[in-house]
Amino acid sequence: MKEGDNFGLIGKGIDYSFSKDYFTKKFNQEKINCKYHNFDIEDIGLIDSILSRYNIIGLNVTIPYKESVLEFLDEIDETAKIIGAVNTIKIIDNKKIGYNTDHIGFKNSFLNLIDSSVKNKALILGNGGATKAIKYSLNVLNIKYQIVSRVKGKSDYYYDQLDKKILNNYNIIINCTPLGTFPEIEEFPKIPYEFLSKNNMLYDLVYNPEKTKFLKNGLEMGCKIKNGLEMLEIQAEESWKIWNK
Secondary structure (H helix, E strand, O other), X not given: OOOOOEEEEEEOOOOOOOHHXXXXXXXXHOOOOOEEEEEEOOOHHHHHHHHHHOOEEEEEEOOOOOOHHHHHOOEEOXXXXXXXXOOEEEEEOOEEEEXXXXXXXXXXXXXXXXXXXXXXXEEEEOXXXXXXXXXXXXXXXXXXXXXXXXXXXXXXXXXXHOOHHHHHHOOEXXXXXOOOOOOOOOOOOOOOHHHOOOOOEEXXXXXXXXXXXXXXXXXXXXXXXXXXXXXXXXXXXXXXXXXXX
């Protein structure tokens, strides 16, 4: 990383994203004259035109391109290959190398919430690119999980199958969907919250707003809750390390 280098975030509908502010502050703190851009694009195929217009050294990738970006990379880190999704790219001599730091952010922000004295089991809501890093982390932590989705053939449960017995059997519920993200703050995953209790822990990858409707509904039932801000901060720091190594 040197003076004049450019970095950025590739995604769709990313005006809300914290990345630009986070890394701009980071550059100021480190007294480095670099810039971070939001590249809000309609198609991941535009990535090469972005790279040709800017002196890009590093990129972050967010919804909905964490999976589709793989075919545009020259090299993929082994962990990112296993996960099947990339959220960090480093460009060296025009070679695009993909990494996944989401799994580190999730695992490290999640560890202090779980009780090692109980049998932890998780329901994951959603089955997109973000879900892949969460599944990888839960496998590392030896936590069994099932997927809940609206899409036929891509989940273990559908939302309308969830009942008291199922929710009592899974003490952790992780929202990997974008539901509830600003400005659509009244949206939330349609699960039967009335069956939740203080024995449940709700983790939402969404961080804006601080308390989504998903988390508020859980809080009303006595659940332990956590949003995705710390996960984002940790994965951002891991991206910073990759860009600087």
